[in-house]
Amino acid sequence: MNISAKPKTIDVEIHGNFVDGREIEAGAGEMLDVRNPATGDVIARIPNSTADDVDRAMKSARAAFEGRPWGGMDIRARARLVNRLADAFEANLEQLYRLETLNNGRPLNETRAQLSRLPDFFRYFAGLALARRDAVIPVEGSYLNYTLRTPIGIVANCTPFNHPLMILCKSLAAVLASGCVTVVKPSEYTPLTTLKLAQIFSEAGLPPGVFNIVLGLGQSTGKMLAEHGDINKLVLTGGTEAGRIAGSAAAKVFAHQTLELGGKTPVMVFDDFDIDQAVNYAAFGAFIGAGQTCVCASRHLVQAGVYDEFVEKLRTKTKNIRIGDPFDPATQLGPVISARQRDRVLSYAKFGHEDGARLVTGGVAAKVPGHENGYFVEPTVFADVKSDMRIFQEEVFGPFTSVTPFKDEEEALRLANDSPFGLAAAIRTRDIGRAHRVAAHVKAGIVWINDHHRLDPASPWGGIDDSGIGREFGTESFNDHFNTKSVMVATGDQPFDWYRDTAAQRRLN
Template identity: 90%
Template sequence: MNIPAKTGSIDVEIHGNFVDGREVEAGNGEMIDVRNPATGDVIARIPNSTAADIDHAMKSARAAFEGRAWGGMDTRARARLINKLADAFEANLDTLYRLETLNNGRPVNETRAQLSRLPDFFRYFAGVALARRDSVIPVEGAYLNYTLRTPIGIVANCTPFNHPLMILCKSLAAVLATGCVTVVKPSEYTPLTTLKLAQIFTEAGLPSGVFNIVLGYGPSAGRMLSEHPDINKLVLTGGTEAGRIAGSSAAKVFAHQTMELGGKTPVMVFDDFDVEQAVNYAAFGAFIGAGQTCVCASRHIVQASIYDEFVAKLQAKTKSIRIGDPFDPNTQLGPVISARQRDRVLSYARFGHEDGARLVAGGVAAKIAGHENGFFVEPTVFADVRSDMRIFQEEVFGPFTSVTPFKDEADALRLANDSPFGLAAAIRTRDVARAHRVAGRVKAGIVWINDHHRLDPASPWGGVDDSGIGRECGTESFDDHFNTKSVMVATGDGPFDWYRDTAGQKRLN
């Protein structure tokens, strides 16, 4: 579709769902405005998909999965195609990262750096597919026992607004490499790069129906997708409550599930680590992506002997960050995604005041000349934060962090683990033994020692407790896209008749 319309002097694109290799009309006439968060302007309109739209996409996916063009493709041919898709991604990188900046407001330097990594995810999983081997299992008696893995089928994928393409590609690369198919429901805030990638991949030779997209709100289109009886796996990145709702629906059809949900990352800073470096990591971890990441460095737990110095230097660093137009290469911090998200972040600044924390920086909306209707928030730091405060316990999802002192290693771990979440954690220390000891004891699925926010297609990604289940990336993700079939072959040629000599039989199983 991609039909241009006009709102004032702005071209507004009208999009439909992407099914069977092309955009199609969808919805019952209800359209959703997609805005540029830096200006508040409407840049596109998308449908809120109906149950019939979801079913249409699912039927397309099932036909592709069972059809010859995709389902009948051998592993080596599929790996070659996936590498071709990675090349097509790279060839369109400039278009994709600029569109992502327009749609979700991240500074262009961030989107360029992040999206340039994504072709590697497809190349990695293509390699894993070629290297895959099934098992031969030693068993008792004259038998050969081996396993066969078959692709599970349709993967329903609900992606968020904060890293639209990166989070999509973490799942999509594994889906394609394993021979599965997918129906994606991107965030209603940021559907544009997902639609563009589907177009790029189709033009590069991906068969129709392998990669379908349904648009709309999470509580309607997302819910209908997650509860559709034909899904075989649900992948969702989002809030914990959304995960509980979608997971309950998918469980009714016994679908596999991988969910990366909320987080409240503790960063433990010990006094043997350089304070200046710790502050640089703190700013990066807390404010990259305007803090809208599940692994945002949102709780800095700092040893008492360096606490005051850390807070003072973090205050200075935070106030030096340049907020502005995301397309300006000098901009270091863009807007949050929406007015609603801006107001949420500011409400937590109010909670910090009410609970007795000390505001060190920010806590207010940022005013950007020429972008008066954008959704900007000054990067915010609260100090003297106790573990019973809301800003310590609850996910803010914005450019917002807290600082809390600790006495010793045991105290640091107590504070770090005082959370319902368990996605990521970070440790700043030069003591090798302590680093490994604390990494083993902190409650998290991902731990960074003297770094933050790093991932690799080969490294498993996911959390524990309220941060979700399952893993993306790595062989863990690849393996979870298969059903395992055990094949038992009798290799002996002796006679068998249980009912002729029942009393003399030695075993039943």
């Protein structure tokens, strides 16, 4: 596939699963089209993998986990290898930037800014592997008690279309640094950079079977992977209902789980914050990635005294966002992933009208010359939105945000917490006491004060309630890839015979 420059004509490539360190043909299942969302053109075809295909990948992973080349690798040698993989990733960034833009439609500038950080995910977790220490626990009596941590095993990972490589690497870096293995099911919309990264890592020396990929639909291949009896941990990023289904399946085999699910991020803008800066953050939070992020700034709650000014300035800012070809450096907003997703976003514009909200701008499909078959949507803002409206409560997953006024801090928190979700929240204020009070009481796993959408591999990432369970990044994620074994050693040499001296015993355990 020629992606060295802006693509004009693309040969449709046929891809198979990645198992045992190489791409292989899948079984006799149906083939699925992979499309460029900016043009609607088919750019690749992939299999909808069968149960036999999933079994083959799982057997490869288990053999690698138990085999000497990976399972017997020294911790320091593994950390060196993970750092070498980071270097290989970095050396191939230009190709990965372009392939990801082609496959998921994000503007090249966005893709470059996101993917350039990913090699450091691996370096961070390689550092945790080297710094790892198991505990010695003080206990009563003449005993030494210590813990041993062993890698948990096979991690099944179902990744979404919105940030294909970034969300993969949030899990993959911890998997490799901990000594686990993985079988990944990427979104059927965006499998190409996942396949490419597996090839890059294999060529850089990752042993066969450590990183396997099965391709296909979530409701078939993804379901078979999540319910497979040999998985030890399930990692899934996706919608809340998908998480419920996959999580229930994985629970039947007692697999550990990390699920990052839906979100409806509230952004609380207080009247002491610079209004222009608040608008700039609002546009960034709502429309980056065409709004297809779980932490999209989808509910703006604005204090009454600056509400009208905020809405008007956000309207102007939004109307000036440049929509176009993702490979054009001037483009600021690309397409959504599919015709289905475009129609979903537009249906919520209809709901906003029906429920009595005021359309400020957008709400229609965007026309991009030369890309008439692309899945473009004008960035959309609704104002005067009430908390019982569908556009306030439900996740849209597109370039779409709402604005709601509030009177005081108490009402801001009430509106922010009026949601089944609890992934992220943001606060805009110059009052340091208020910032920390609100951060402590808002229902969210991630809070940004005077910022948005920032992450770091050292900072835990995840939500509560309908936004999922578990954490990625940080020591929390690394530690969750191990089973902990407690070892109790009797260090005294006194004789012991419970049944000869039962009456004199003072404790049973």
